[in-house]
Amino acid sequence: MLTNNSPPPCPLPIALETLQSVLSSLLPAHADDGDLYIEHSTSESLALEEGRVKHVSASTHQGMGARVIKGESAGHAFTDCFDHGALMQAGKSARAIAESGSSIAPVSIHSGKPTTSLYQAVNPSDGVDFLQRKTLLEELDALARSLDPRVLQVFANVSSSFSDIHIIRMDGCHIHDARPLVRLNISVVVEQNGKRETGSAGGGGRFALSRLTAGDQAKRLVREAVRLALLNLDAHDTPAGSMPVVLGPGWPGILLHEAIGHGLEGDFNRKGSSVFADKMGQRVAAKGITVVDDGTIPERRGSLSVDDEGTATNRTVLIEDGILTGYLMDKQNARLMGMQATGNGRRESYAHPVLPRMTNTFMLAGNDNPDDIIASLDRGIYAVNFGGGQVDITSGKFVFTTSEAYYVENGKIQYPVKGATLIGAGHEVLQKVSMIGNDLELDPGVGTCGKGGQSVPVGVGLPTIRIDDLTVGGTET
Amino acid sequence: MSLTINSIADQSSQLIEAAKQYGAIHVDALAVCDTGDSISIRNGQVESVEREDAQGIGLRAFVESPAGGLAFATASSSDVSESGLKKLAKQVVAMARISEPDPDAVPPVGANHPGMDELKAWQAKHNRSDAGWNLELAKAAALECEQLARDYSSLISNSEGADACFGNSSVAYASSDGFFAEYAKASASLSVSVIAGTGEHMQRDYAWHRAFHADDLHSPQTIAEEAASRATARLNPGSMESGESMIIFEPRTATSLLGHLVGAINGRSVLQQRSFLADSLNQSIFPDFINIEDHPDHPDGLGNRLFDGEGTRCTLNNIISDGKLNTFLADRYVAKRLGQAETGSASRGLTGDIGIGSSNLIWQPGNSTQADMISSIGHGVLITELIGFGVNAVTGDYSRGAGGFLINDGKISHPVQGITIAGNLKDMFANIELIGSDLTWFGSSAVPSIAISGMTIAGE
Numbered sequence: 001m002l003t004n005n006s007p008p009p010c011p012l013p014i015a016l017e018t019l020q021s022v023l024s025s026l027l028p029a030h031a032d033d034g035d036l037y038i039e040h041s042t043s044e045s046l047a048l049e050e051g052r053v054k055h056v057s058a059s060t061h062q063g064m065g066a067r068v069i070k071g072e073s074a075g076h077a078f079t080d081c082f083d084h085g086a087l088m089q090a091g092k093s094a095r096a097i098a099e100s101g102s103s104i105a106p107v108s109i110h111s112g113k114p115t116t117s118l119y120q121a122v123n124p125s126d127g128v129d130f131l132q133r134k135t136l137l138e139e140l141d142a143l144a145r146s147l148d149p150r151v152l153q154v155f156a157n158v159s160s161s162f163s164d165i166h167i168i169r170m171d172g173c174h175i176h177d178a179r180p181l182v183r184l185n186i187s188v189v190v191e192q193n194g195k196r197e198t199g200s201a202g203g204g205g206r207f208a209l210s211r212l213t214a215g216d217q218a219k220r221l222v223r224e225a226v227r228l229a230l231l232n233l234d235a236h237d238t239p240a241g242s243m244p245v246v247l248g249p250g251w252p253g254i255l256l257h258e259a260i261g262h263g264l265e266g267d268f269n270r271k272g273s274s275v276f277a278d279k280m281g282q283r284v285a286a287k288g289i290t291v292v293d294d295g296t297i298p299e300r301r302g303s304l305s306v307d308d309e310g311t312a313t314n315r316t317v318l319i320e321d322g323i324l325t326g327y328l329m330d331k332q333n334a335r336l337m338g339m340q341a342t343g344n345g346r347r348e349s350y351a352h353p354v355l356p357r358m359t360n361t362f363m364l365a366g367n368d369n370p371d372d373i374i375a376s377l378d379r380g381i382y383a384v385n386f387g388g389g390q391v392d393i394t395s396g397k398f399v400f401t402t403s404e405a406y407y408v409e410n411g412k413i414q415y416p417v418k419g420a421t422l423i424g425a426g427h428e429v430l431q432k433v434s435m436i437g438n439d440l441e442l443d444p445g446v447g448t449c450g451k452g453g454q455s456v457p458v459g460v461g462l463p464t465i466r467i468d469d470l471t472v473g474g475t476e477t
Numbered sequence: 478m479s480l481t482i483n484s485i486a487d488q489s490s491q492l493i494e495a496a497k498q499y500g501a502i503h504v505d506a507l508a509v510c511d512t513g514d515s516i517s518i519r520n521g522q523v524e525s526v527e528r529e530d531a532q533g534i535g536l537r538a539f540v541e542s543p544a545g546g547l548a549f550a551t552a553s554s555s556d557v558s559e560s561g562l563k564k565l566a567k568q569v570v571a572m573a574r575i576s577e578p579d580p581d582a583v584p585p586v587g588a589n590h591p592g593m594d595e596l597k598a599w600q601a602k603h604n605r606s607d608a609g610w611n612l613e614l615a616k617a618a619a620l621e622c623e624q625l626a627r628d629y630s631s632l633i634s635n636s637e638g639a640d641a642c643f644g645n646s647s648v649a650y651a652s653s654d655g656f657f658a659e660y661a662k663a664s665a666s667l668s669v670s671v672i673a674g675t676g677e678h679m680q681r682d683y684a685w686h687r688a689f690h691a692d693d694l695h696s697p698q699t700i701a702e703e704a705a706s707r708a709t710a711r712l713n714p715g716s717m718e719s720g721e722s723m724i725i726f727e728p729r730t731a732t733s734l735l736g737h738l739v740g741a742i743n744g745r746s747v748l749q750q751r752s753f754l755a756d757s758l759n760q761s762i763f764p765d766f767i768n769i770e771d772h773p774d775h776p777d778g779l780g781n782r783l784f785d786g787e788g789t790r791c792t793l794n795n796i797i798s799d800g801k802l803n804t805f806l807a808d809r810y811v812a813k814r815l816g817q818a819e820t821g822s823a824s825r826g827l828t829g830d831i832g833i834g835s836s837n838l839i840w841q842p843g844n845s846t847q848a849d850m851i852s853s854i855g856h857g858v859l860i861t862e863l864i865g866f867g868v869n870a871v872t873g874d875y876s877r878g879a880g881g882f883l884i885n886d887g888k889i890s891h892p893v894q895g896i897t898i899a900g901n902l903k904d905m906f907a908n909i910e911l912i913g914s915d916l917t918w919f920g921s922s923a924v925p926s927i928a929i930s931g932m933t934i935a936g937e
Contacts, residue, residue, distance in 0.1 A: 045829070049749060052577040058568055059828040060554040060561075063531075072519070077528040080555040086530065093528035096612070130575045153750050189750050189871060196750060198871040238876070240899065240935035241719040271519070272635050273672055275679060351531060388866040390878070394672055394681035395711075397895055399865035399878035421867035421876040421897050423935075427677060473867065473876040473897025475933040477720050 012166055013040055014082050016109055019168060024106045026066050026091035027170055028098040033069040033331055036168040039350040043161035044125055048137040065350035066094040069332050073097045078351040107172035115312050118298045118305045119206040121178035123162040128209045133158050136213050140222050144188055147226045153189040160209050167310040175310035181457060182209045186221045190229040199228030203444040207299045228404055231416050238420040238474025245422060245470045246373055248384035250441035253460030256291055256361050258389040258398040259426040264318050266333030266356040268393050275396035275427050276324065284324045285430030288366055291319040293328055295343055295359030301445040302360035302459030309354055313343035330356045348454040355452055362461030366436025370464040373435045375411035381472055382406045382413060396426040421473040429467060437464030485659060488557060489651035492536055495566035501538035503584035505652035507825055508534045513644025514612055518619040524638055532557055535827040538569045539584050546578030553827040583809040586654035591783055591790045596658055599783040608643040608665040609691040615641035618667055622697035626671045629705030632712065637670035643691065656788050664779060665691040667700055673708040682707035687779060687920050714894035717883060717936040723857030724898060724932050725850055728917035730860045731927045735838050737902055740870055743833045744811035753873030753903055761800045763906050768841040769797040778837030780921025786825025791836055794820050806833050842925040843912035850911050850928050852887035859884055873902035900932040
């Protein structure tokens with residue numbers, strides 16, 4: 001639900017006077033920036049296996065991160081303990097990067113300007129008690145087993161979390177965000193003539209759990225997981241070598257995340273360690289390709305009302321008609337590069353430093369009919385679903401691994417092929433895109449991005465595209 | 478209230494008592510308090526200083542189901558105030574009541590706990606509460622390491638910085654059968670990452686080492702030279718033709734094979750039929766010169782432990798001897814279900830359910846140097862880098878991005894990049910031709926170079 005109201009005022013879990021004294025003692029007068037980040041998060045998870053919901057768990061995380069920034073240097077300290085002594089010690093440790101000097105004048109903490117909230121500020125598990133969640137998982141298990149006798153094992157997991165975030169900036173400005181996140185995952189193992197295969201499907205976002213438990217969405221995920229597992233039973237060996245590849249819409253957008261998204265993050269470009277560092281304004285993709293990072297889509301898994309520095313999120317155009325136009329920026333890297341923060345400063349939790357990160361990264365639709373794109377393949381791979389991916393932002397080499405793919409000959413889909421890794425170079429691959437479908441889709445809400453040991457939820461999206469040449473890591477030569 | 482090693486015993490027993498009052502029959506708890514410091518240096522300047530002060534308690538409670546049998550749930554919190562602990566105890570019992578009973582559930586009592594004397598002897602032997610660094614010493618090491626790496630060659634064009642980290646951790650485990658044990662761990666690490674070349678021809682590489690004590694770390698010079706020489710050696714890579722090839726995994730990449738093995742012999746994955754080795758117990762899955770052990774008390778291993786996440790005493794597990802798979806890794810529940818001996822492999826963090834993991838994994842080395850291996854295979858690829866996650870745990874199908882060096886006429890020729898290597902782990906394990914004498918430790922695992930035949934390369 002999109003509202004124009006800020007979340008209801010939430011009381012700070014720490015006394016205002018304490019925070020004011022931590023802030024004042026934290027920040028030397030010549031600091032460029034600094035803030036306090038106070039978090040209280042709860043999460044709950046139920047998991048079914050072997051027909052039983054026997055893994056039920058919950059966790060509560062609370063703590064404060066204190067940060068001081070001076071030039072290219074940053075001091076961070078994290079504590080789980082909310083007593084005065086521990087908080088003051090955290091402030092002192094974070095200040096260690098700055099030379100001694102006078103502190104800023106005492107500031108008073110005051111509410112920041114309300115921002116547009118992209119999700120409801122309520123715990124997403126409210127209204128769906130543990131028993132209802134358990135019943136749902138049992139129904140999904142029964143459904144999976146009823147769909148095909150070859151279904152051997154069913155794993156179903158429903159999880160939800162609610163994070164209450166308070167950011168107190170150097171000037172005392174207090175920004176609050178309350179972030180719901182839910183996720184449902186189904187995975188099955190099937191067996192035929194002693195051969196086993198697996199398939200999985202998931203979905204979620206920043207909305208109430210009741211959305212996932214009501215209606216047909218959960219059942220669709222079960223059908224999808226079973227379909228994929230059975231399909232893979234018949235998968236042939238994948239060809240090995242360089243060939244044209246057509247990517248289906250939605251989650252295959254992981255291509256963008258790996259091939260260009262990470263390479264456009266501000267820290268790598270300020271430091272010159274990204275292959276894209278000197279390419280602003282240059283052609284990095286074929287004409288017709290526009291790629292955006294958009295953190296403002298209501299209720300998406302990768303969306304945030306404000307980033308973890310309190311900057312409102314944005315729709316940032318990274319590539320416009322094939323030309324590199326934008327980087328993803330947190331405040332520190334933006335300041336050092338003389339650019340604007342784009343609302344991409346994110347941290348996994350109070351116990352992690354802020355890094356420039358993606359939100360929802362996708363390519364805008366083109367004009368081609370998806371069927372024509374598949375039909376254009378003389379001999380190649382049509383890949384519709386993927387597992388994970390990874391990139392080396394310095395050499396630009398990236399990989400992503402198929403979980404549903406087909407061998408295509410003479411424009412016709414021939415048979416499914418086994419999971420294979422596709423490898424390319426980020427600064428080259430989008431220049432080899434020759435067709436762009438009119439069928440942009442966003443992923444179902446399953447992406448998690450890892451960087452510097454931190455995981456954050458993200459989204460991706462893609463229309464069907466044709467890449468003229470990509471290396472396919474099969475076993476068939 | 479905060480958690481200190483002195484208060485852990487009290488807080489754990491308070492928590493166990495509270496859970497029992499709410500109706501739990503059996504309870505166990507794990508408490509952790511960590512402090513850590515790290516400093517990053519880039520281009521000779523301090524890039525960041527970090528200080529961590531973390532604490533938390535995880536609780537597992539078993540209740541008797543009205544229908545019979547035991548059901549359980551787990552919960553954790555970093556709020557260790559009296560009211561926070563009470564809330565945690567109440568929450569976990571309420572959750573256990575909705576959890577489904579399992580006829581094979583094993584309560585955390587009656588485990589093969591180590592005795593008091595063993596505990597004391599262990600604590601005396603593994604007295605690790607200080608990593609031997611303060612921020613100034615760590616800063617000096619990082620500065621030196623980064624400077625040496627940047628100065629290594631004129632081809633080094635940029636730096637991603639050097640990190641020096643140190644910290645200690647206090648861990649306590651308590652269960653409602655009266656077992657209580659605590660121990661302290663400390664470690665220090667030093668790493669550096671540099672870039673060679675410019676523009677579209679940049680190559681990055683790194684080196685890293687971690688030890689119980691800063692005095693045991695590789696020198697800043699050793700780490701700097703490893704990172705910088707690797708980055709420069711990667712410059713100007715080519716591709717190669719697709720086809721079948723002999724492959725040598727150097728220790729840095731061979732360690733991932735050890736990871737795939739441990740994932741596949743995880744007893745829970747075996748029970749769930751999600752492992753390509755589920756039906757391979759007592760079979761020869763490697764050639765007969767392969768021996769792999771899970772060693773809980775090794776002088777070089779950072780994974781040493783006296784007891785596992787359920788308080789079970791850890792013993793040496795000969796996972797693979799003469800190529801044969803001897804055991805799956807099991808906690809008490811999995812051991813009961815699989816009808817095998819416990820292996821002391823319960824691994825437990827504060828959050829989530831108990832998992833299964835190894836202590837120190839050691840792949841016993843062979844007699845050939847890596848150079849001998851290269852010369853004896855003649856043609857193939859030395860794999861120094863793997864990226865991506867293309868491994869299917871159920872089937873063993875394997876396809877990953879890779880980089881390394883072409884081997885021609887028994888010698889290293891030029892660097893290759895942008896290739897994939899593919900096969901099936903079962904075949905890869907069976908097709909190991911040679912293992913090196915270059916046993917290398919990576920924290921809690923140690924592995925030599927490994928040569929495998931019959932894998933497929935995809936390149937041009």
